[in-house]
Amino acid sequence: MIRFEDVSFAYPDQGSSIRDLSFELERGEFAAVIGANGAGKSTTVRLADGLLRPSSGRVLIDGEDTRNSQVSARARKVGFLFQNPDRQICKNTVREEILFGLRTVRSEEGESALQARAERILAEFSFTGDEEPFALSRGQRQRVALASIFAAEPEVLILDEPTTGLDYRECCHIMDQIRRMNEERQVTVMMVCHDMEVVLDYASKALVMAGGRLLAAGPVREVFRNRELMEKASVLPPQVISLGLRLGDGYETADTPEAMAEAVLAHRKKEGASDE
Amino acid sequence: MNKLFQYVPGNSLIHRLNPVTKIALTVVICAAAFITDHLLFLVCLLAIDLLIGLIAGVAGRTWSIFRGLVKIAAFLFLLQVLLTRAGNPIFWIITDHGLLTAGKVVLRLIVVCMPLTLVLAVTRISDLTNAMVQVLHVPYPYAFTVSTAIRFIPQFLEEMSGIMEAQTARGVAFDQAKGFKKFSMILPLCAPLLISSVRRTDQMAVAAEARGFHLRTRASAYKQYGFSTGDLLTAVFCILLLAAAILL
Numbered sequence: 001m002i003r004f005e006d007v008s009f010a011y012p013d014q015g016s017s018i019r020d021l022s023f024e025l026e027r028g029e030f031a032a033v034i035g036a037n038g039a040g041k042s043t044t045v046r047l048a049d050g051l052l053r054p055s056s057g058r059v060l061i062d063g064e065d066t067r068n069s070q071v072s073a074r075a076r077k078v079g080f081l082f083q084n085p086d087r088q089i090c091k092n093t094v095r096e097e098i099l100f101g102l103r104t105v106r107s108e109e110g111e112s113a114l115q116a117r118a119e120r121i122l123a124e125f126s127f128t129g130d131e132e133p134f135a136l137s138r139g140q141r142q143r144v145a146l147a148s149i150f151a152a153e154p155e156v157l158i159l160d161e162p163t164t165g166l167d168y169r170e171c172c173h174i175m176d177q178i179r180r181m182n183e184e185r186q187v188t189v190m191m192v193c194h195d196m197e198v199v200l201d202y203a204s205k206a207l208v209m210a211g212g213r214l215l216a217a218g219p220v221r222e223v224f225r226n227r228e229l230m231e232k233a234s235v236l237p238p239q240v241i242s243l244g245l246r247l248g249d250g251y252e253t254a255d256t257p258e259a260m261a262e263a264v265l266a267h268r269k270k271e272g273a274s275d276e
Numbered sequence: 277m278n279k280l281f282q283y284v285p286g287n288s289l290i291h292r293l294n295p296v297t298k299i300a301l302t303v304v305i306c307a308a309a310f311i312t313d314h315l316l317f318l319v320c321l322l323a324i325d326l327l328i329g330l331i332a333g334v335a336g337r338t339w340s341i342f343r344g345l346v347k348i349a350a351f352l353f354l355l356q357v358l359l360t361r362a363g364n365p366i367f368w369i370i371t372d373h374g375l376l377t378a379g380k381v382v383l384r385l386i387v388v389c390m391p392l393t394l395v396l397a398v399t400r401i402s403d404l405t406n407a408m409v410q411v412l413h414v415p416y417p418y419a420f421t422v423s424t425a426i427r428f429i430p431q432f433l434e435e436m437s438g439i440m441e442a443q444t445a446r447g448v449a450f451d452q453a454k455g456f457k458k459f460s461m462i463l464p465l466c467a468p469l470l471i472s473s474v475r476r477t478d479q480m481a482v483a484a485e486a487r488g489f490h491l492r493t494r495a496s497a498y499k500q501y502g503f504s505t506g507d508l509l510t511a512v513f514c515i516l517l518l519a520a521a522i523l524l
């Protein structure tokens with residue numbers, strides 16, 4: 001669905017920010033881009049939507065080169081959630097905001113169909129629709145931005161730090177909604193995220209970046225268990241994983257607190273049995 | 277575009293002038309441009325503008341400012357020429373008087389705008405503020421207001437392009453529209469821009485207050501802004517320029 005072929009990119013009057021990036025995301029995949037600050041994650045997702053064009057190499061979305069078409073024409077297929085939701089919101093009520101997005105990308109459906117669609121999304125995100133976006137909290141504004149993207153039913157969802165600055169409940173709320181999109185509609189998700197617990201819980205694939213290069217791409221758990229790789233990328237793996245690695249002895253495979261608890265209990269039972 | 281008002285580090289003759297001298301030079305050039313009524317004198321002033329840019333070692337910046345201004349000037353020139361009725365007709369509805377007036381108007385525009393932008397290229401905004409407070413005895417809050425307004429311009433432009441990017445990603449066809457159409461698409465975006473600006477101003481006020489903004493006086497700056505021979509020569513040049521503008 002998203003395919004990078006030897007992509008390099010440099011901002012004007014700066015050294016290269018992205019070098020020789022190649023990877024591919026299949027339809028319905030949930031990928032997380034992880035790495036330290038300044039590793040080039042935001043640049044990579046901007047490239048993925050064609051907001052930036054590669055200096056060399058190519059980026060394909062659904063087989064189409066981003067250089068050959070306009071970003072706005074792709075909006076229906078690709079939803080992009082920015083780090084700063086305020087740049088996206090421009091209407092006075094949440095309902096208007098969602099309708100605005102719908103009218104730009106699905107104008108052919110007719111007003112009444114769009115209205116119905118907007119109401120459905122409002123209910124799904126538990127908004128009444130009459131809230132003023134700029135009077136909401138940051139987390140809620142983030143959800144408004146997400147709601148207006150969801151309304152258009154994109155096939156690809158690109159998210160730049162969707163959960164940064166949100167409280168735990170709000171974070172789970174948003175991530176669950178993203179997961180539902182991913183599972184029910186086979187939406188491809190590419191997410192930049194600094195919260196490795198979130199990455200472990202939700203993503204299936206991890207793209208590890210450092211210094212503008214792709215260090216590794218693979219299943220999230222495998223990547224997190226690779227100590228050397230995590231060190232190189234300056235990423236701290238989730239605590240459960242670290243704990244499992246530290247304990248060794250069969251605990252490495254536990255990747256949730258529940259699984260860890262089960263493993264401990266099972267181990268204890270075994271020890272109890274051998275004592276008798 | 278974002279770099280238009282940014283400081284270009286350097287150690288040229290112009291860079292080393294006292295910020296106040298630079299302001300004075302700017303003001304004098306502007307005043308001269310408005311006082312004089314000679315086309316040739318205006319051309320000389322333009323040459324001085326360009327020369328200053330060259331001496332300051334910011335030729336590239338000078339050129340890009342000049343090019344931008346010429347574009348606006350060309351439009352104004354056309355309007356002026358087509359709308360002036362007075363004078364002897366030369367060709368179609370164009371008159372000699374119209375040509376002359378239009379020429380003067382656009383030259384004045386270019387001559388005045390160039391030093392105003394160049395002074396920001398060769399002076400740190402903080403130096404500009406401090407010198408205004410120290411030498412000209414401008415109360416600090418006023419000087420701060422001016423410098424902050426200038427500092428906001430690039431941030432404002434960056435925010436604008438960020439908003440346009442976000443809207444493009446949502447399907448607003450900024451990347452397909454041109455000219456007036458694009459302008460009409462920008463208007464609805466003023467709400468987010470305004471809100472982010474107000475928010476930022478608010479944050480800045482609180483931050484400034486927390487760092488003792490109201491305690492600051494003339495004596496607070498540690499850097500002294502002295503006058504050198506270069507400043508003296510520039511002052512003499514300013515007086516000559518002004519005299520020439522009045523007498524000629």
Ligand SMILES: Nc1ncnc2c1ncn2[C@@H]1O[C@H](COP(=O)(O)OP(=O)(O)OP(=O)(O)O)[C@@H](O)[C@H]1O
Pocket residue numbers: 011012014017035036037038039040041042043044
């Ligand atoms: N608009 C820009 N102009 C010039 N250089 C930029 C710009 N944006 C980013 N860079 C540079 O590109 C590099 C990668 O930045 P990028 O924003 O992609 O990092 P990131 O991985 O998203 O970091 P973070 O975790 O802080 O969001 C950085 O070194 C940065 O200095």
Ligand SMILES: [Mg+2]
Pocket residue numbers: 041042043
């Ligand atoms: Mg980033």
